[in-house]
Structure formats: structure tokens, C-alpha cells
Amino acid sequence: MKTEVISTARREDAGTTIGAELIQNGELVAFPTETVYGLGANGLDGEAVNRIFEAKGRPNDNPLILHIAKKSDVKDLWAHVPKIANTLMDTFWPGPLTMIFNKADEVPYEVTAGLETVAIRMPSDKTARLLIQKAGVPIAAPSANRSGRPSPTTAKHVLDDMDGRIPLILDGGPCRYGVESTVLSLVGEPTILRPGAITREMLEAVIGPVRLAPSILEPLGAREVAASPGMKYKHYAPDADVHVIEGEPKAAAKRIRSLYYEYESEGKRVAILGTDQTMPSYRNLTAYSLGDRMEPETLCANLFTLLRDVGSENDVILAEGVDTRETGLAFMNRLLRAAGFQRETV
Numbered sequence: 001m002k003t004e005v006i007s008t009a010r011r012e013d014a015g016t017t018i019g020a021e022l023i024q025n026g027e028l029v030a031f032p033t034e035t036v037y038g039l040g041a042n043g044l045d046g047e048a049v050n051r052i053f054e055a056k057g058r059p060n061d062n063p064l065i066l067h068i069a070k071k072s073d074v075k076d077l078w079a080h081v082p083k084i085a086n087t088l089m090d091t092f093w094p095g096p097l098t099m100i101f102n103k104a105d106e107v108p109y110e111v112t113a114g115l116e117t118v119a120i121r122m123p124s125d126k127t128a129r130l131l132i133q134k135a136g137v138p139i140a141a142p143s144a145n146r147s148g149r150p151s152p153t154t155a156k157h158v159l160d161d162m163d164g165r166i167p168l169i170l171d172g173g174p175c176r177y178g179v180e181s182t183v184l185s186l187v188g189e190p191t192i193l194r195p196g197a198i199t200r201e202m203l204e205a206v207i208g209p210v211r212l213a214p215s216i217l218e219p220l221g222a223r224e225v226a227a228s229p230g231m232k233y234k235h236y237a238p239d240a241d242v243h244v245i246e247g248e249p250k251a252a253a254k255r256i257r258s259l260y261y262e263y264e265s266e267g268k269r270v271a272i273l274g275t276d277q278t279m280p281s282y283r284n285l286t287a288y289s290l291g292d293r294m295e296p297e298t299l300c301a302n303l304f305t306l307l308r309d310v311g312s313e314n315d316v317i318l319a320e321g322v323d324t325r326e327t328g329l330a331f332m333n334r335l336l337r338a339a340g341f342q343r344e345t346v
Contacts, residue, residue, distance in 0.1 A: 001164050001165065001166070001167060002164070002167075003159065003162065003163050003164055003165070003166055003167065003168070003169060004167065004168050004169070005155060005159060005168075005169045005171050006018070006168065006169070006170055006171065007155075007171045008032070008127045008170055008171060008172045008173075009171070009172075009173060012126045012127050012130065012172075013127070013130050014127075014170075015168065015170045016127065016130045016131045016134050016170070017134060018168060019031065019131050019134075019135070019168055019170060020131060020134035020135040020136070022167055022168055023040060023041065023042050023048075023131070023135040023137065023139060024042065024135060024136070024137070026041070026042060026045055026047060026048040026051070027041075027048070027051075027166075027167055027168075028040065028041050028048075028051055028052060028055055028165075028166040028167070028168075029041075029131070029166070029167070029168045029169075029170065030144040030152075030155075030158045030162060030166060030168070030169040030170065031125075031127060031128050031131050031139075031141075031144075031169075031170045031172070032125050032127055032128060032155070032170060032171070032172025032173070032175060033067075033123040033124075033125045033128045033175065034095070034096055034123060034124045034125045034175060034176045034177055035096050035123075035175060035176075035177050035178075035179060035180050035181050035196065035197070036143045036144075036151040036152055036153055036175050036178070036179070036180055036304070037143065037144040037151075037152040037153070037154075037155065037157070037158050037169075037175065038067065038128070038139070038141030038142065038143065038144055039052055039055065039056065039141055039142060039143065039144035039145075039158075039162070039166070040052075040067070040131070040139040040140065040141040041139065041140050041141070042135070042137045042139070042140070043064075043066045043067075043107070043108075043111055043137060043138040043139055043140035044106060044107070044108065044137050044138065045108070045137075046108035046109070046110040046111075047110075049064065049108065049110040049111055049140050050110055052064065052140065052141075052142065055162065055165045055166055056142065056145070056146055056147045057146055057147045058142070058147035059147075060110065060113060061113050061114075062113055062142070063111065063112050063113040063115060063118075063119060064111050064112075064113075064119070064140045064141065064142050065098050065119040065120065065121055065140070065141060065142070065181070065183075066107070066111060066118060066119065066120045066121075066138040066139070066140055067120075067121060067122070067123055067128065067132055067138060067139045067140075067141055068120060068121070068122050068132060068138050069122070069129045069130075069132040069133040070122070070133075071089050071093060071122060073120075073122075073138060074089070074120055076104060076106060077103065077104050077106070077107055077118060077120055077138060078101045078102060078103065078104055078118065078120070079101070079102040079103065079104055080102075081101075082101060082186055084186060084190070084207055085099055085101065085186055087206060087207060088184070088203075088206065088207065089122075091206050092198055092202075092206075093121075093122040094122045094123060094124040094129065095122075095123075095124045095197075095198065096121075096123075096124070096177055096180075096181040096182060096196050096197045096198055097121060097181060097182050097184065097196075097198040098119050098120065098121040098181045098182065098183045098184065098194075099119070099120055099121070099183075099184050099185075099186055100117050100118065100119045100120075100183065100184065100185040100186060100187060100193070101117060101118070101120075101185075101186045101187060102116060102117055102118075102187065103115075103116060103117055103118035104118075111140050117185070117187055119183060120138075121181055125172060127170055127172050131170070143180060144158045144161070144162060144169075145157065145158070145161045145162075146161040146162075148235060148236075148237050149161060149236070149237065149238070149308075150236045150237070150238055150303075150304040150305075150307040150308045150311070150338065151179070151180060151236060151304050152304070153174055153175040153178050153301075153304050153305055154173070154174050154175075154305070155169050155170075155171035155172070155173075157304075157305075157308060160308075176301075177196070177197045177297070177300060177301065178300050178301035178302065178303060178304060178305070179196055179197070179300040179303065179304070179330050179331070179334055180194065180196055181194075181196045181197070181198070182194065182195055182196035182197065182198040182199070182203075182330070183196070184198075184203065184210070189209075189211055190203070190207060190209075190210045190211065191210070191211040191212070191213055192210060192211070192212050192213060192216065193213045193215075193216075194216070194333065195212075195216060195327075195329040195330040195333050196330050197297065197300070197327060197330065199326045199327055199329070199330075200212065200326075200329070201325075201326055212329075216329065216333050217324065217329075217332060217333065217336060218341070219341050235334075235337040235338070236304065236307065236334050236337050236338040237307075237337075237338050237339075237340065238307040238308060238310070238311020238312070238317065238338065239311045239312055240271070240310065240311040240312075240314045240315055240316055240317045241315065241316050241317070241342075242307070242311075242316075242317045242319060242335075242338050242339035242340075242342065243259070243316065243317070243318050243319070243339060243342045243343070243344065244319050244320075244321050244335055244336060244339045244342065244343040244344070245259070245318060245319070245320060245321060245343075245344050245345075245346060246320075246321030246343060246344070246345045246346070247321070247345050247346035248346075249275070249277060249278050249293070249320070250278075250281070251346045252278075252320055252321065252346055253274065253278045253281035253282070253320070254281070254346075255344070255346045256272055256274075256281075256282075256318045256320065257281065257282065257285070259318055260272060260285055260318060263315075263316045263318075268314075268315040268316050269313065269314040269315045269316070270286065270314060270315065270316045270317075270318065271286045271287065271288065271310045271313070271314040271316070271317055271318070272285060272286065272287035272288070272317075272318050272319075272320075273287075273288055273290050273306055273307075273310065273317055273318070273319040273320065274287050274288070274289055274290070274320050275289060275290055275291065275292065275293040275299070275320055275322070276289050276291060276292045276293070277292070277293055277294075278293075278320060286314070288306055288310060290302045290303060290306060290319075290320075293320075293322050293323075296322060296323075296326065296327040296328040296330075296331050297327045299322065299327075299328075299331045300327055300330055300331050300334075303331060303334055303335065304334075307338055319335055319339070321335070321343070
């Protein structure tokens with residue numbers, strides 16, 4: 001299969017008509033969103049959804065998100081729309097918030113991994129919404145990468161993983177946020193299952209107390225069911241072995257330097273993922289800054305790109321942990337999963 005790439009740089013609707021026809025015919029299309037690139041199929045067609053899992057090499061026990069173009073579409077996908085959801089939609093949609101509630105009968109179990117709940121979001125990216133509108137169906141889409149790899153934040157990342165596996169990639173340039181959407185379960189007490197750019201603090205300002213799932217910063221238990229994408233034990237992993245060092249920045253940097261020389265003495269290629277504040281500690285070492293630790297959204301925006309680029313050239317990555325307040329929680333959630341929870345606190 002030849003994979004075509006169509007740029008939307010000059011026209012946001014470029015390629016969306018072709019993409020919509022492919023979706024309607026049960027094929028797959030990679031498309032940009034404000035979070036990461038998605039790998040989309042007709043979300044009401046179980047056979048088409050199964051093609052997503054085949055292309056990704058992903059087990060089908062991981063639920064997918066349905067992407068919609070207008071708020072009113074939820075009424076056809078959920079059993080009913082809870083009042084709290086309307087409040088959240090009015091505040092955060094379109095945008096990087098996914099909500100989970102009881103599914104309608106029309107939603108196939110291939111989307112929900114057999115669960116009676118379904119995740120829905122309305123992306124803010126205009127190309128994504130135009131694609132959904134023209135397709136005329138909700139689009140089921142996980143990140144457009146091979147299973148377990150860092151999520152793609154550029155069309156090149158998608159092509160690296162999906163060339164020859166899918167017919168079309170819509171190239172909308174780099175994604176704004178760089179990590180996937182916040183996933184909020186509305187079944188029972190509001191609970192964040194996966195953190196993202198819409199933070200706990202932002203949600204609580206609108207709806208009051210919000211719980212955090214224990215698995216956000218810890219491995220999902222062996223017998224626990226993944227109610228959301230991104231809850232599996234190891235995810236977002238680059239080719240290199242990732243180790244996370246947490247603690248006060250100077251102490252963490254000192255420990256990272258020590259580990260760097262230790263791994264180097266074993267003949268391994270080592271790289272450091274630090275922050276703007278600690279880069280002076282890594283002079284003469286192979287080190288890259290993820291961004292400003294005081295502005296963790298910059299860390300999120302750069303994480304997957306650096307994991308891909310640095311991971312392809314090294315055997316070991318030593319990465320700094322940061323505070324888990326606000327968007328720091330989303331960053332640490334992705335970083336720890338990329339490391340398979342190999343972590344050390346100093």
C-alpha cells in the first residue's frame with residue numbers, strides 16, 4: 001500500500017474530502033489534532049475499527065476514543081447525557097478533554113474493548129473537525145503510532161510508523177499540546193483516568209472535586225481493566241531504555257551525571273533529558289532540554305519528539321522528573337510509562 005501525505009498548511013480542508021471518503025469506505029486515515037496525531041476509522045463500523053488495531057499492532061483490549069464534530073453528537077453515542085457533561089462541554093469543548101459515560105447501543109464493542117462505557121471528545125483542530133463533518137460519522141482514533149511507541153506529534157512521526165500500512169496522512173504540522181487529551185470518567189464520582197492539558201485544577205474550578213485514578217503515576221494492576229487509552233503498564237516507549245530520576249533538581253542532576261558515567265563505562269550510548277534550569281549541570285555530556293520546568297506545558301510539547309529522536313540514537317535515556325502539579329501531572333504520567341516505571345528518587 002502506498003501512503004499519501006497531504007499538507008493542510010495552506011488550506012485546512014486540504015485532503016479532507018479524500019479522507020472522508022476513505023473513512024466511509026472502512027479505510028484508515030491519520031489526521032492532526034491539537035494533542036497528537038490520530039489514526040482514524042469509522043467509529044460505528046466494528047470491522048473498520050479492527051483495522052486500527054491491525055495497523056498499530058495493538059491488542060484490542062485497549063478502548064478507543066470517538067471524535068465528534070459538534071456537541072450534539074454525544075446524544076447518539078451515550079445512553080443519555082448527564083448534566084455535568086453539558087457544563088464541561090460548554091467550558092472545554094472543542095478542546096483536549098475526553099469524557100467517558102455509558103454507551104448507546106449503536107457504539108460497537110470493538111471501540112470500547114467490550115466495556116459498557118465509551119470515551120468521546122471534540123477536537124479543536126479545524127482539519128480534524130472538517131474530516132469528521134465530511135465523513136458524517138464519529139471517528140474512532142487512538143494515536144497514530146505503532147503500539148507502545150511514543151505518540152506522534154508530527155506527520156513525519158506518523159509516516160515513520162505507518163508508511164505502507166495506511167492510505168492517507170493529513171499533515172497539519174506540529175501538534176500544539178504534544179500529549180493526549182485529559183480523560184475524565186463521569187461514571188460515578190468524576191475521576192481523571194489520564195491527565196492532559198485540561199488539568200484537575202481547571203476541572204475542579206468548574207465542577208468541584210475530581211478524583212485522580214491511582215494508576216496515573218503507578219502501574220495498572222495486573223487484573224485491572226483499562227477503562228481509558230494510555231493506562232497500560234508500558235506505553236510511549238522509545239527504542240532506548242528510559243530511567244526517571246526524581247527529587248530536588250540539583251540532587252537529581254548530580255545523580256544523573258553519576259549514572260551517565262556508569263552506563264558510559266559499560267559501553268552504552270547515553271543521553272540526558274533535562275530542563276532549562278539544569279542544563280548547565282550537564283556540560284560536556286549528551287543532554288537535551290525538554291523545556292522550562294516552571295512551565296510544564298513546554299515539557300509536554302517536546303517529550304514525545306525527544307523520546308523518538310534521542311531514543312533512536314542511544315541505548316539509555318536518563319530523564320528528570322518534575323513536580324506533578326497542574327500539567328506536570330500529564331508530563332510525569334507519560335514519562336513514567338515510557339520508562340516502564342523505572343524510577344529513582346534522590
